[in-house]
Amino acid sequence: MLDIGCGQGLLAGLLQSCADLQRSGRWPAVWPSAPAAGAYTGIELMARDVARAEGALGGLALAPRFVCDDMCRAALPACDVVVMLDVLHYVDLPAQEVLLARVHDALAPRGRLLLRVGDTAQRRRFVVSQWVDRIVTGVRGHRLPPTWCRSVAEWTALLERLGFAVRALPMSRGTPFANVLLVADLGRAA
Numbered sequence: 001m002l003d004i005g006c007g008q009g010l011l012a013g014l015l016q017s018c019a020d021l022q023r024s025g026r027w028p029a030v031w032p033s034a035p036a037a038g039a040y041t042g043i044e045l046m047a048r049d050v051a052r053a054e055g056a057l058g059g060l061a062l063a064p065r066f067v068c069d070d071m072c073r074a075a076l077p078a079c080d081v082v083v084m085l086d087v088l089h090y091v092d093l094p095a096q097e098v099l100l101a102r103v104h105d106a107l108a109p110r111g112r113l114l115l116r117v118g119d120t121a122q123r124r125r126f127v128v129s130q131w132v133d134r135i136v137t138g139v140r141g142h143r144l145p146p147t148w149c150r151s152v153a154e155w156t157a158l159l160e161r162l163g164f165a166v167r168a169l170p171m172s173r174g175t176p177f178a179n180v181l182l183v184a185d186l187g188r189a190a
Helices: 010-023 047-057 093-106 123-139 152-161
Strands: 002-004 041-044 065-068 079-085 107-118 165-170 179-185
Touching (some): 010 047, 047 065, 079 093, 093 107, 093 152, 107 123, 107 152, 152 179
Parallel strands (some): 041 065
Antiparallel strands (some): 165 179
């Protein structure tokens, strides 16, 4: 699993917790099996976040590997799953396409990309999402970068052009936000 924009490694911690619950018999029997990650690599630009992730999660049985690098330049290891949550909009449109093409190339033939984006077509909700993103970024001590966003239809068209089959799953029910999870698969129908 490759987690691009992994922050402080929360996904690695979640994967380990799920595996621990299943191994101990405390995973609910009515749920599908816990997701298994044979290897986890997280890429994060912010050195402070990488240091926190390594300090908190470096000793997990999952043995996560955290890399401090720019997602646009970092080497992308071969993987089955790539996760990108709320990060791709921080690079311009041409860089997004180049990175997604690199993700495509890093994925196994039936690999999956999980990409959470804001949907610009949901105008009011999108504006709220952008303001919250800026507030959180500022509170965390980061500069307020420009963002390059698209509608779900535009994201889907781009991913399909790159060879993915795409499903859009709304993620904002009951909230004022415009978040959508794009499940983009290689070698499978949408």
